[in-house]
Structures are given as structure tokens and as C-alpha cells.
Amino acid sequence: MLRRALLAASASTRLRQLITTAPQTRAIVEKYVAGETADDAVRVTRTLRAAGLLVTLDYLGEDTKDPAQAAAATDEYIQLAGKLGAEGLTQGGAAEVSVKPTAVGLFLGTRMAQENIGRICAAAREAGTTVTLDAEEFAAIEPTLRIAAQLRAEYGDLGCVVQACLRRSEDDCRALAAYGTRVRLCKGAYSEPESVAFTSRRDIDRSYARCLRALMNGSGYPMLATHDPRLIRIAAARAGLAERDSGSFEYQMLYGIRPAEQARLAASGAQVRVYVPYGSDWYGYLVRRLAERPANLMFFLRALSSRR
Numbered sequence: 001m002l003r004r005a006l007l008a009a010s011a012s013t014r015l016r017q018l019i020t021t022a023p024q025t026r027a028i029v030e031k032y033v034a035g036e037t038a039d040d041a042v043r044v045t046r047t048l049r050a051a052g053l054l055v056t057l058d059y060l061g062e063d064t065k066d067p068a069q070a071a072a073a074t075d076e077y078i079q080l081a082g083k084l085g086a087e088g089l090t091q092g093g094a095a096e097v098s099v100k101p102t103a104v105g106l107f108l109g110t111r112m113a114q115e116n117i118g119r120i121c122a123a124a125r126e127a128g129t130t131v132t133l134d135a136e137e138f139a140a141i142e143p144t145l146r147i148a149a150q151l152r153a154e155y156g157d158l159g160c161v162v163q164a165c166l167r168r169s170e171d172d173c174r175a176l177a178a179y180g181t182r183v184r185l186c187k188g189a190y191s192e193p194e195s196v197a198f199t200s201r202r203d204i205d206r207s208y209a210r211c212l213r214a215l216m217n218g219s220g221y222p223m224l225a226t227h228d229p230r231l232i233r234i235a236a237a238r239a240g241l242a243e244r245d246s247g248s249f250e251y252q253m254l255y256g257i258r259p260a261e262q263a264r265l266a267a268s269g270a271q272v273r274v275y276v277p278y279g280s281d282w283y284g285y286l287v288r289r290l291a292e293r294p295a296n297l298m299f300f301l302r303a304l305s306s307r308r
């Protein structure tokens with residue numbers, strides 16, 4: 001309930017103003033966001049790589065209403081891929097990029113988004129790495145999967161994301177797994193109606209386990225994005241049953257969340273990728289992180305109320 005209420009309230013201009021201008025916000029943003037520039041992102045990537053972790057980088061921004069802004073976000077990714085490649089951080093896809101289709105123009109037209117994503121895929125390939133398309137609100141899911149399917153004819157390693165909270169996702173996982181696709185499985189960070197989504201934690205977790213099974217039993221490359229200890233245990237068990245070796249799938253977690261667990265899994269021989277966002281447009285990302293965890297939200301509210 002709290003999560004849904006916060007996600008709904010986040011559209012309010014007053015709440016946005018309050019959160020983005022509060023001095024206490026900075027420390028919380030720094031916990032989850034690598035910094036404002038590509039150089040900040042590369043610096044954090046270097047540190048994570050040195051610790052044996054894989055990385056995927058997200059240039060913050062979403063729901064772009066302006067073609068010039070969509071083009072600028074695309075150029076930022078192209079430059080980032082070049083920087084990562086020049087530093088030797090992309091070898092074997094060790095550092096890749098995650099792109100939100102609405103940041104590069106999805107809601108301005110699928111053709112524009114596909115062209116922009118295609119340019120990012122070309123730059124990533126040139127740099128020796130891959131692209132994963134994030135999953136966003138429900139209206140973006142079908143066009144995103146369609147773009148991914150079309151671009152995959154040229155860029156077979158283009159990954160996509162499935163949100164376990166959606167009722168359609170088990171079918172999507174089966175179809176994607178049959179094609180050998182790189183698929184990130186997450187619970188889903190957006191608030192969606194009952195008509196298209198499971199809304200209770202229990203139903204979402206059960207759907208995650210079913211999707212996980214479909215991906216592990218398929219011929220693709222599952223990327224299991226969760227901090228949930230129970231689902232991580234289920235993933236390990238499923239990998240064993242499917243006789244997958246540790247190089248045939250990976251765990252993914254967000255920068256700043258459960259870093260000790262990230263290190264523990266990597267030390268156990270698993271592949272672990274950290275999703276690292278950077279940039280100045282962090283509001284939507286921060287609200288989703290606060291909404292996921294009441295403890296984070298309470299900490300944030302206490303910090304806000306003690307500012308006088």
C-alpha cells in the first residue's frame with residue numbers, strides 16, 4: 001500500500017521539489033547513484049571490477065518528451081561506451097550499458113527509439129560490449145520487446161528485462177528463453193493495476209520463481225536481478241537442477257544495495273553484476289528505491305523532519 005501510494009505521489013510537483021531540494025537528500029542519493037558524470041561512472045566501474053564484480057551502467061533519465069533530449073541521452077551512451085572500451089573495462093562484456101527506452105524517445109515514436117537504441121548497440125559492439133533494455137511502465141513493455149526483437153536480428157546479444165509482477169511475464173520468459181536471449185528477471189519497480197499485474201508480494205515472488213524456472217530451463221542467458229535472499233537461493237537450486245555452470249547465468253543487484261551479499265556471491269564463484277546509475281536526473285530512480293523499502297523511507301522522512 002505504502003509503496004503504491006509513494007509511487008503515485010511521486011508525480012506531484014510539490015513532492016518532487018521537496019525531495020530534490022532537501023539538503024539531506026544528497027547523502028541518500030550518493031548511496032545509490034555513482035555521480036553526475038560519465039567519468040564518475042567509469043571510476044565506480046573500475047572499483048567494482050577490481051572487486052571482481054561485473055557492471056551495467058545506466059545514464060539516468062526517463063520519459064523524455066523532447067527529441068533533442070532523446071538524442072543527447074543516446075550520445076551520452078555512445079561516449080560512455082567509448083570511455084569504457086578505451087579503459088579496457090568492456091572485455092568479455094564485463095561492463096555493459098542499460099538503456100531505458102523512454103529516455104531515448106520511446107514515447108515520441110518507436111521508430112526514433114529504435115534508431116537511437118540501434119546507435120547505442122553499434123557503439124557498444126565497437127567497444128566490445130552489450131546493451132540491455134530496461135523494462136519500464138506497462139505502456140512501454142510491448143513496444144520495448146518489439147524493438148528488442150527487431151534489433152536482435154543484427155545485435156543478437158541485445159538483452160531485455162522481464163518484470164515478474166506482470167501477468168504476461170511467464171509467457172514472455174518462455175518465448176525469450178527459446179530464442180537464447182539475455183534476459184534480466186526482476187520483480188518490477190512500477191505500480192501497475194490488478195488487470196495486468198500481480199500486486200501482492202507473495203504472488204509476485206511466486207511468479208518470479210516460475211519465470212526463473214522457464215529461463216533456467218531455456219537456452220538463453222538468465223540475469224537474476226533481485227536482492228531477495230529466498231529468490232537467490234531458489235535461483236542457485238534451479239541452476240543446479242538445470243545443470244548450468246556458473247558462467248551460464250548471472251546475479252544482478254543495484255549499486256548501494258546489499259554490497260556484502262554481492263561480494264559473498266562473487267567470492268563463491270558466481271557471476272554478479274552491479275547496476276550502476278549516474279547522472280543528474282535521479283528523482284524517479286530514488287523514489288522507486290525509497291518505495292521498495294519502508295526502512296529507507298522512514299530514514300529519509302526522519303532526515304527531512306530534522307532539518308530545522
Ligand SMILES: Cc1cc2nc3c(=O)[nH]c(=O)nc-3n(C[C@H](O)[C@H](O)[C@H](O)COP(=O)(O)OP(=O)(O)OC[C@H]3O[C@@H](n4cnc5c(N)ncnc54)[C@H](O)[C@@H]3O)c2cc1C
Binds near residue numbers: 186
Ligand atoms: C540489477 C537490477 C536491475 C533492475 N532493473 C529493473 C528494470 O529494468 N525494470 C524494473 O521495473 N525494475 C528493475 N529493477 C528493480 C526491481 O524490479 C525491484 O523493484 C527491486 O530490485 C527490489 O526488488 P527485490 O527483488 O530486490 O526484492 P524486495 O522484496 O524488494 O527485497 C528483498 C530484500 O532485499 C533487500 N533490499 C531490497 N531493496 C532494498 C533497498 N532499497 N535497500 C536495502 N535493502 C534492500 C532487503 O533485505 C529486502 O528484504 C532492477 C533491479 C535490479 C537489482
